Amino acid sequence: MSDVTAGARLHGGSGALRAGVFVGLFAALFAALIFAIGAGRFAVSPGRIAEIIFAWMAAPSAPLENIDERIVLLVRMPRVLIAAVSGAALAVGGAALQGVFRNPLVSQQVLGISQGAAFGGALAILLGYAGVTLLGLAFIFGLAALVIVGLLARINGRTEIVTVILSGMVVGALFSALVSVVQFVADPNTSLPAIVYWLMGSFSTATWARFWLGLPGLAIGIVAVWLFRYRLNLLALEDTEARSLGVNPDRERWFIFIATALMTATSVAIAGIIGWIGLVIPHAARILVGEDHRVLIPASAILGATYLTFVDTLARTLTSAEIPLGVLTALIGAPVFGLLLRRHFSKANQP
Amino acid sequence: MIGLENASVAFGHNVIFRDVSFEVPVGRTMAILGPNGRGKTTLLRALLGFQPLKTGRRTAPKIAGYVPQHGASQAKLSGLDVVVMGHAAQIGLFGQPGRDDLEAAEEALEIVGATHLAELRYDRMSGGQRQMILIARALATGSPALVFDEPTSALDLGNQAKTLDLLNMLRARRDRAILFTTHDPNHALAAADDVLLMMPGGHEVNGTVEEMIVPEALARLYGVDMRWVDLTGPESGARKAVIPAFAGREFS
Numbered sequence: 090m091s092d093v094t095a096g097a098r099l100h101g102g103s104g105a106l107r108a109g110v111f112v113g114l115f116a117a118l119f120a121a122l123i124f125a126i127g128a129g130r131f132a133v134s135p136g137r138i139a140e141i142i143f144a145w146m147a148a149p150s151a152p153l154e155n156i157d158e159r160i161v162l163l164v165r166m167p168r169v170l171i172a173a174v175s176g177a178a179l180a181v182g183g184a185a186l187q188g189v190f191r192n193p194l195v196s197q198q199v200l201g202i203s204q205g206a207a208f209g210g211a212l213a214i215l216l217g218y219a220g221v222t223l224l225g226l227a228f229i230f231g232l233a234a235l236v237i238v239g240l241l242a243r244i245n246g247r248t249e250i251v252t253v254i255l256s257g258m259v260v261g262a263l264f265s266a267l268v269s270v271v272q273f274v275a276d277p278n279t280s281l282p283a284i285v286y287w288l289m290g291s292f293s294t295a296t297w298a299r300f301w302l303g304l305p306g307l308a309i310g311i312v313a314v315w316l317f318r319y320r321l322n323l324l325a326l327e328d329t330e331a332r333s334l335g336v337n338p339d340r341e342r343w344f345i346f347i348a349t350a351l352m353t354a355t356s357v358a359i360a361g362i363i364g365w366i367g368l369v370i371p372h373a374a375r376i377l378v379g380e381d382h383r384v385l386i387p388a389s390a391i392l393g394a395t396y397l398t399f400v401d402t403l404a405r406t407l408t409s410a411e412i413p414l415g416v417l418t419a420l421i422g423a424p425v426f427g428l429l430l431r432r433h434f435s436k437a438n439q440p
Numbered sequence: 441m442i443g444l445e446n447a448s449v450a451f452g453h454n455v456i457f458r459d460v461s462f463e464v465p466v467g468r469t470m471a472i473l474g475p476n477g478r479g480k481t482t483l484l485r486a487l488l489g490f491q492p493l494k495t496g497r498r499t500a501p502k503i504a505g506y507v508p509q510h511g512a513s514q515a516k517l518s519g520l521d522v523v524v525m526g527h528a529a530q531i532g533l534f535g536q537p538g539r540d541d542l543e544a545a546e547e548a549l550e551i552v553g554a555t556h557l558a559e560l561r562y563d564r565m566s567g568g569q570r571q572m573i574l575i576a577r578a579l580a581t582g583s584p585a586l587v588f589d590e591p592t593s594a595l596d597l598g599n600q601a602k603t604l605d606l607l608n609m610l611r612a613r614r615d616r617a618i619l620f621t622t623h624d625p626n627h628a629l630a631a632a633d634d635v636l637l638m639m640p641g642g643h644e645v646n647g648t649v650e651e652m653i654v655p656e657a658l659a660r661l662y663g664v665d666m667r668w669v670d671l672t673g674p675e676s677g678a679r680k681a682v683i684p685a686f687a688g689r690e691f692s
Contacts, residue, residue, distance in 0.1 A: 316534045323528050325515065329490055333506035334581065335529035380516040383536065 180393025183367025201261035205234025290361025306355030365422025447496030471628035474638030505578030526580025568599035588620035
């Protein structure tokens with residue numbers, strides 16, 4: 090009888106419950122955004138934030154006279170928004186990769202995409218490039234890392250999950266070493282500090298210019314995966330089964346790979362490597378809405394945006410100096426993931 | 441129609457089968473029998489286009505309703521969700537299942553008599569229930585060909601009977617070409633019109649059930665003596681079954 094209720098939770102009668110979950114997620118995201126814009130050494134109340142934003146929307150080109158207007162609109166808004174969109178992109182990318190690889194333990198970092206993108210970005214800084222070129226190189230090497238993993242793991246026309254993860258670790262290590270090489274040859278007075286500072290990962294350099302630089306890559310990736318959300322259910326089947334249903338897994342997987350590489354590279358380019366989001370958030374979203382990618386993808390996006398907005402705010406407000414964001418996401422992510430893992434396996438082993 | 445023409449499959453020098461030809465027209469059901477490891481699954485894979493042919497040609501619709509031995513086993517989706525996947529080709533790359541797709545899935549569930557499984561979670565179903573869902577999914581593809589990989593091998597006797605009844609019901613509709621593999625000749629007697637025997641040592645023969653399911657041919661197929669036995673069916677009709685001579689026990 091418990092089967093019937095479990096099934097009902099997934100279909101038909103579940104509509105209201107699911108809608109409730111999404112309302113809750115949106116409310117949490119909204120609260121996180123307001124909290125993030127208001128919090129800091131110069132605190133701004135939610136009412137004042139609304140006032141400033143409405144005034145700005147009414148007259149976008151009016152000069153900003155008050156200090157709190159400048160802080161909200163020029164300093165915190167771009168930072169908060171770019172953190173939110175990055176969080177959404179990293180979470181969506183992680184959820185998509187986990188679906189395609191049929192394994193809840195893969196993520197952008199496990200597959201070496203982040204490290205590849207980091208090498209591309211470091212190389213760009215070494216050669217004196219910034220902006221779009223840096224982003225482009227990060228994308229090219231992030232995608233290259235993924236292609237190498239795909240080729241290494243494909244043995245006799247079959248791609249085993251274990252070989253994918255092991256190949257990802259190898260490729261990730263290779264690109265980490267290449268980043269060290271770049272650092273080794275970089276000029277210790279000019280490009281080396283820039284590379285090191287960039288790699289530590291932070292949204293502290295966020296400006297509207299950076300926001301607009303990063304938005305297209307992140308948004309295209311999120312929308313692409315979102316459009317593909319039902320197809321992900323099919324790609325999560327065994328290859329033979331998927332092919333018998335008219336799906337071409339070998340080809341269609343690349344759609345997800347390219348979208349994920351684009352999102353990961355963009356987020357690495359604007360804020361360095363921020364780990365754990367792509368691993369932890371989809372897990373949490375699965376607990377909330379289940380495994381159907383049609384709802385898992387949007388839920389991951391909202392949850393990822395909320396989480397990274399919140400963590401970034403902690404990073405800049407907990408202490409007087411800013412804590413590197415990657416450190417904080419790992420400090421929170423690792424124990425949470427450990428708990429989720431235990432929960433996952435203790436449930437899976439129940440009859 | 442679904443079939444192979446002079447088809448061969450080899451992995452390197454290891455020839456799995458050579459020059460196999462058969463065809464299953466719409467309206468007929470063929471059973472493929474062979475000992476373990478003789479390449480029944482490879483033959484199905486080749487037929488469905490998942491395994492490149494070394495020589496020969498295959499004839500198959502673009503999408504065949506394929507029922508795998510174990511499918512989608514970890515999907516935490518409802519039965520209906522799994523059946524709707526049968527309509528994947530109609531849904532398209534960026535599409536979402538709509539009313540038509542749901543209706544096709546519900547109709548398929550009704551044909552196999554598994555409407556009550558629509559809301560259950562697939563990963564919590566029993567083997568027999570999953571089988572029904574996977575058969576419904578194959579029907580939902582709308583394909584004129586149905587291909588079953590060992591549909592009865594993992595099931596208990598009650599579920600075997602259910603599956604054979606279902607195969608027979610689909611056969612009686614005479615609107616599809618149906619192919620299934622099995623290692624029990626009685627399943628071919630129960631639900632097939634034609635039989636392909638994959639003989640040990642590597643040649644294949646095919647013909648009608650009456651020609652192929654005979655003790656002599658089966659003895660060569662499996663290397664054990666086979667006997668006809670007479671029995672009374674569930675509706676007290678006289679039936680014939682073919683069983684290995686080692687079956688049963690001597691009573692003094």
